[in-house]
Amino acid sequence: MSLRRLARSLGSLAVALGVTFALPATADAASTARQEPPLVIEKTANTPAPFAQGQFVTYTLAVSNSEFATPSGPVIVGDSPAGPGLIIIGLQGTNWACSGGNCTYTGPALDPGAAYPPITVTAEVTENAPSEVCNTGFVGMAGGGTTDEDTVCSPVTQSPPDDPAELSITKSHSGAFSQGGTGTYTLTVSNASGAGPTEGTVTVTDTLPTGVTYNNATGNGWTCSQAAGTVTCTRGDELDPGASYPPITLTVNVTSGAACSFTNSATVSGGGSQSDTASDATTVGGGTCDGGNGGNGGDGGGGSILPVNLSGILPMFNNIAVNNNIDSPGATNTTNQNFAVNGP
Structure with missing residues (x-):
């Protein structure tokens, strides 16, 4: 809580207790009005803490005129994250025209010390939000800048990471x-x-x-x-x-x-x-790949020698059939011919 809000609260407490404070002769209502901003904002979290990652949460913005002043132009209220982990979804309130994270008051003018209709802020806590998320509400006048702001921080429960896919x-x-x-x-x-x-x-x-x-x-x-x-x-x-x-x-x-x-x-x-x-x-x-070579003898592991004429080459043998196949190593004689030696 700011010192200004603390002082305002102590003043309210003094009134409730019947205690009066004497102001210096120079501290009249006019000088107080110069010290007090014309607009005051209070921000509260509606969603109980701690927040959870991936959760939607809401806040309330309470705006009022100061006790001694009224704004001199259109009243504008906004809300924005003050750090990572929070996304502002939208703002809404009676007699407020809201777009994105800002609202402009459209109702009748209010007296000093009067409160404007409350504004509800909806936000989303991201899936990877840190252990604390903060956001700030602010109020001011068109062309006059911010006259007051209030920041609220809430703890966030960290979800254990999912097991990886396998x-x-x-x-x-x-x-x-x-x-x-x-x-x-x-x-x-x-x-x-x-x-x-x-x-x-x-x-x-x-x-x-x-x-x-x-x-x-x-x-x-x-x-x-x-x-x-x-x-x-x-x-x-x-x-x-x-x-x-x-x-x-x-x-x-x-x-x-x-x-x-x-x-x-x-x-x-x-x-x-x-x-x-x-x-x-x-x-x-x-x-x-079918195991054959398309024809003359053999079964793919070798072939026959065709033909071989042994006439006159082996004179020591009788009755040698010539022009017949001799099997080569590992082959099969597919022509069904014989190499025959007849004799003693």
């Missing part, structure tokens, strides 16, 4: 992948039970391996794009603990020169969580 991702494929064909992956992002909800943007990235190109990526609520072989999908809605986002379906093209096996990995990040990565090992069929 995101994980799974990745799998369906059907057989073949060289020259397409394949489909499914990517699912989940939040662990007992973790906190996600905050902010969640991002899934998938860098396609060599021999695989992008075809399409869709998922309810996901926004997906592709650049230079990296698929990116994002979303910003909150994911509760123990819940999963709708899956992402990623369709890829398998080139004719793709490897017969490869591993594709995807990573989830953001949302207030540490990142997580999942991989899927994929086997490819078709083309050169």
Whole structure:
């Protein structure tokens, strides 16, 4: 409480007790009026303390003319935060025209010492408000500046921070992948039970391996794009603990020169969580991955030597069949020919 308000309160107490104070001969009503501001404001908090982070609170602004003076122009009242943690929502009161954090009196003129209709201030305590929030009400006249102000501070209970989100991702494929064909992956992002909800943007990235190109990526609520072989999908809605986002379906093209096996990995990040990565090992069929070389003998592990003419080369043997296959190491003689030696 200011010294001026204390003096005013002591004066009221003296009247109640029947005590009179003699003013100096020069301290008449006119000199008192010069010392007393024409307008006085008192601010009180209606919401019990302590406040809570995220809570809506109200204050009352009580404005009056001083005991010996009246304002000489339109009366203007305002309210503003005196520090972080508080947002002024609005002001309202009878015979007050209010906009934003200011009000102008529109009612009949009041006598000295008379009170104006009270003004109610609505404010919001922010989610990250400090341990104390303050705001100031002020009153003055148009063009005359502030004649009085009053600041009220209230303690704020600090809420414990939420546990962070704990995101994980799974990745799998369906059907057989073949060289020259397409394949489909499914990517699912989940939040662990007992973790906190996600905050902010969640991002899934998938860098396609060599021999695989992008075809399409869709998922309810996901926004997906592709650049230079990296698929990116994002979303910003909150994911509760123990819940999963709708899956992402990623369709890829398998080139004719793709490897017969490869591993594709995807990573989830953001949302207030540490990142997580999942991989899927994929086997490819078709083309050169089917185990054959398209024809003359062998089963892919080698081929037969076609033909070999042994006539005259092995004179010590009789009845050698010529122009027949000799199996190469690790191969199968698919022409069903025989290398036969007849004789003792």
